[in-house]
Amino acid sequence: MSRSKVTEIVYSPESPVRYPAKLILETFNELYASRSLAWRMLVRNIQGQYRRAFLGVLWAFVPSVVMAATFTLAERANVIRVGPTDIPYPAYVVFSLILWQTFLESLNSPIRVVRAGHSLLTRVKFPSQALILSGLGEVLFNFGIKLVLLVVMFAAFRIPIPSTIVFAPLALILLVLFGTALGLWLAPFSGLYEDVARVTELAGGIWMLLTPVIYPVPAEGMFAQVVKLNPVTHLLVTTRELSTTGLVSDPLGFWIVSVATLVLLFSGCLVFRLAMPFVVERMGN
Amino acid sequence: MFGIRENFVLKTTSIGTDVVLSVEGLSKRFCRALKRSMYYGLLDIVTELSGRNRQTETLRHEEFWALKDVSFQVRRGEAIGLVGPNGAGKTTLLRLISGLIRPDAGAIRVNGTLAPLLALGAGFNPALSGRENIYLNMSVLGLTRKEIDERYESVIAFADIGDAIKAPVQTYSSGMGARLGFACAIHTEPDILLIDEVLAVGDMTFRAKCYRKLAELREKGTSLVLVSHSPAAVLSICDTAVYLSKGQLILKDATERVMSRYEQDMAVGHKSSVQSAGQMLLPEREGITALQIMRLGFVDEEGESVEAIQSAKPAKLSVTCRVLESLKGVSLCVLIDELSAHRTRVLVLESARDGKSFSLSPGETVLSLKLSPCGLKPGSYTAKVYLKQGKMHIFDLVESFVFKVEPDPKMVQCGFYQPRGWEVEATPVISSVPADESAVSQPAARLEPFIK
Numbered sequence: 001m002s003r004s005k006v007t008e009i010v011y012s013p014e015s016p017v018r019y020p021a022k023l024i025l026e027t028f029n030e031l032y033a034s035r036s037l038a039w040r041m042l043v044r045n046i047q048g049q050y051r052r053a054f055l056g057v058l059w060a061f062v063p064s065v066v067m068a069a070t071f072t073l074a075e076r077a078n079v080i081r082v083g084p085t086d087i088p089y090p091a092y093v094v095f096s097l098i099l100w101q102t103f104l105e106s107l108n109s110p111i112r113v114v115r116a117g118h119s120l121l122t123r124v125k126f127p128s129q130a131l132i133l134s135g136l137g138e139v140l141f142n143f144g145i146k147l148v149l150l151v152v153m154f155a156a157f158r159i160p161i162p163s164t165i166v167f168a169p170l171a172l173i174l175l176v177l178f179g180t181a182l183g184l185w186l187a188p189f190s191g192l193y194e195d196v197a198r199v200t201e202l203a204g205g206i207w208m209l210l211t212p213v214i215y216p217v218p219a220e221g222m223f224a225q226v227v228k229l230n231p232v233t234h235l236l237v238t239t240r241e242l243s244t245t246g247l248v249s250d251p252l253g254f255w256i257v258s259v260a261t262l263v264l265l266f267s268g269c270l271v272f273r274l275a276m277p278f279v280v281e282r283m284g285n
Numbered sequence: 286m287f288g289i290r291e292n293f294v295l296k297t298t299s300i301g302t303d304v305v306l307s308v309e310g311l312s313k314r315f316c317r318a319l320k321r322s323m324y325y326g327l328l329d330i331v332t333e334l335s336g337r338n339r340q341t342e343t344l345r346h347e348e349f350w351a352l353k354d355v356s357f358q359v360r361r362g363e364a365i366g367l368v369g370p371n372g373a374g375k376t377t378l379l380r381l382i383s384g385l386i387r388p389d390a391g392a393i394r395v396n397g398t399l400a401p402l403l404a405l406g407a408g409f410n411p412a413l414s415g416r417e418n419i420y421l422n423m424s425v426l427g428l429t430r431k432e433i434d435e436r437y438e439s440v441i442a443f444a445d446i447g448d449a450i451k452a453p454v455q456t457y458s459s460g461m462g463a464r465l466g467f468a469c470a471i472h473t474e475p476d477i478l479l480i481d482e483v484l485a486v487g488d489m490t491f492r493a494k495c496y497r498k499l500a501e502l503r504e505k506g507t508s509l510v511l512v513s514h515s516p517a518a519v520l521s522i523c524d525t526a527v528y529l530s531k532g533q534l535i536l537k538d539a540t541e542r543v544m545s546r547y548e549q550d551m552a553v554g555h556k557s558s559v560q561s562a563g564q565m566l567l568p569e570r571e572g573i574t575a576l577q578i579m580r581l582g583f584v585d586e587e588g589e590s591v592e593a594i595q596s597a598k599p600a601k602l603s604v605t606c607r608v609l610e611s612l613k614g615v616s617l618c619v620l621i622d623e624l625s626a627h628r629t630r631v632l633v634l635e636s637a638r639d640g641k642s643f644s645l646s647p648g649e650t651v652l653s654l655k656l657s658p659c660g661l662k663p664g665s666y667t668a669k670v671y672l673k674q675g676k677m678h679i680f681d682l683v684e685s686f687v688f689k690v691e692p693d694p695k696m697v698q699c700g701f702y703q704p705r706g707w708e709v710e711a712t713p714v715i716s717s718v719p720a721d722e723s724a725v726s727q728p729a730a731r732l733e734p735f736i737k
Contacts, residue, residue: 011384012392017336037424044421048412123403125384126425188330192323275330281386282326 016274027273030127037126038133045138061149064101068094071214082215086245091157095244096213098146099175099236102139104204106179109135110187110272111197114279121276122283128276129269132187136180143172162246171239171254178235178261184268188275192282212237217249231257303396305508306359306382306477310391313377313532314344315351333387340390350532351377354391357527357537359477364509366523366540368547373529375512379403379479382510397476400426402467411455415446415465418454422469436472443498444468445491464491471498478502481512496522520544520624520665541665544624545687548667563592565686575612576645576672576680580605583688584653593689597702600659604652604670606681608645614674615643617652624665624687631661660702663692 016023050057072090074080085092113131114121121128154161190196208214211232218224227233234253241248248254316322325345332339344350352374359365367375380386382393383401409418419440423433441450444465446457454462471478478499499509499522513519519526519540526543528536530550536543564582583591584603594600604617616637623629634654636642643652652672666689671682696702 009384009395010392011381011388011395013339013341013388013390015333015336015338017334036430040421040424044410044413044417047417048410120425122385124401124425125399126427189327192326271334274333277385277387278326278329278333282322 023270027269030273031129031133031269034127034130034133037130038137041130041134042137042141045134046141057145061146064094064097064146064149067097080214085216087159088157091153091159093214094153095150095240096236098143098150099172099239100208100211100213102143102146102172103175103179103232103236105139105142106136106176107183107204108200109139110180110183111190111200114187114191115197118283121280129273132180132184132272136176139176159244161243164242164246168239168242171235171242174258174261175232175235175239177265178231178257181261181264181268184265184272187272188279191279207232228253231260235261303361304358305361305396306510307394308355308357308378308382308391309394311352311355311378311381311388311393312350312390313352313374313381313386314348314389315377316345316348318347321347339387342390352381352532355529355534356391357534359508359510361476361508362503362506363525364503364511364523366519366526366543367510367512367529368514368519368526368543369529369535372531374532375529376403376481378529379481379510379512383479395477398427398473399477399479400470400473400475401479401481402470403479403481409454409462409466412453414453415450415457418465419469422466423473426470426473428473440468440472443472443494460488467495471495471502474502474505475507477508477510479510482514541687541689544665548685548687563688564590565683567683575608575610576615577607577609578604578670578672578681578683579607579649581670581683581686593691594659595691595693596661596663596696597658597693600656602654602656602668604654604672606650606652606672608647608650610647612645612674613642615645615680616673617643617654618671618673619654620669621661622667622669624667631666658702658704659690660704661690662696662699662701663690665689
């Protein structure tokens, strides 16, 4: 048989952590091997999702538009006070919200796919990384749709595009990966305890308020310090700056968070792979 | 009946010597208290991440052994049956083998690809068509797009659901879904196929097709691990069987032996009843007062017990009972079922119906049923034996006594043994026929000089 690689697989109580090289190699081999499955799952999910929805892809940006409209109205009516923004406020808030939602989706994605993949995870042994990858694909797909809205906004407000925009996707990817990395760490535990998903949901709202999404980056004060300590600030703001002003205000912060993201992502992949069998065991049939 | 064919095709497959699956001292503990189980899960994850060995021989609070120290091996092309009552650990064992969950002690070594048929069509998306789901399901099972392309046509042909393949899976009947799922799984052509109670799906024609496909795979060297509550399925497919009860391996032996032990344990619900060397011993049971069956089995002419009887040869089933009060009009009843893929009743014998009722006085009495000769074709059977009085009153009952009928050369291709006699009657008409014409009706006579 073509697929039968004659390597012996051993399942034992011994922790694979004892053989780190083997563990890392296996984890990333599986990740690589799962790409076609991930693609198929992604296509299935997107098709399944939109085949049964009358409004179809509209659902990808309706929430952003509604939220942006709310904040714009609130700002116009002076209900909330934000300082001057680099670009007109409606465009600013739509752009930031789209970035924030993309981050939040990527954070929730691993948690969501573990729950949605319940029947598959408990019945078939397959590289579960495929679920993560397809979830990531969905996040990017949704972003792509929202991008259309963004382009329309930028054109309507005649916002000039700087040449640095070519680097914006890199920052955006890091933002998505940061969310995914956190999600990878949390997903196994959310499979065990309902509480994890609820806390994440709750924390998402508070976290957004600590991120310069509906307001510009604060310059001074306690609040400015808190916002600066928030890792999402650096990734989100850099993505925004690269696509609007072309000036990165805090490159050091961005690089520190980027490196941390990669470390977190790498460890997250390993944690997810090691922890999932124990979660599957307790998911029932 | 395809039962005969299954027996034939599946059991004649040669088994290789190389071990494809080895289970060594495997143990797994579970906790039924949900919250504690989650907490233990958390602890296990931490232990795993910290690189410590989880090998353990002890249970934590509120845990029990779902499997304890189970060992067996499966060779290439071998079919092994896992039997046992609910909660014996059969499915847990399959989940451990497939790598879904990790063991707490011991090890599992797998040499080759493995396809689990734990749930058919796992991951089917109801909104997508049958075709799209074939691609999805087979990629989950580890095939590349090219491999699926190559097998697509035969999957469709096997599932045989016609034009429905273009319709969304949510419009399928449960049988159709299962057929598609089975077709997908079986066409991954794994080295080891784990089957959990899934052969019960579909109609008879489809089941027959599944059995044929399994036989075909075994010829190619695929090993099977089959979990089933149907003794018939296990007997007709598996060479060896493993009997699990409460996580312990009770017996691993040839299928017939394991099944007879299992059937008895199930029937009597008492561990102390044992069937060995064709004899079944029953423990003393409370509540059965007048008449109890103590022992049951086939005996030869000298009264010595025999392990199996032979087709076309005389046989005697002897039932030893303890009689506690004088009884009249007692009838011995023996109902025999054939254990093929479909359990079919082949004999209903009742002594009273044959005009034979027994009068018994207190003490130990032996009642027997003479089969002269045994007309059953070779195979495995189960007998339900009971003693009754009148139409309704049953004194004691043995739910299942499993026995084997061994072949006789005279029985090749026969469905049952027909006692018979052959004769040639010398009439003037036949003897007057010229020699070359009589050759047709008397070939033996013509050949005789040549043989000599």
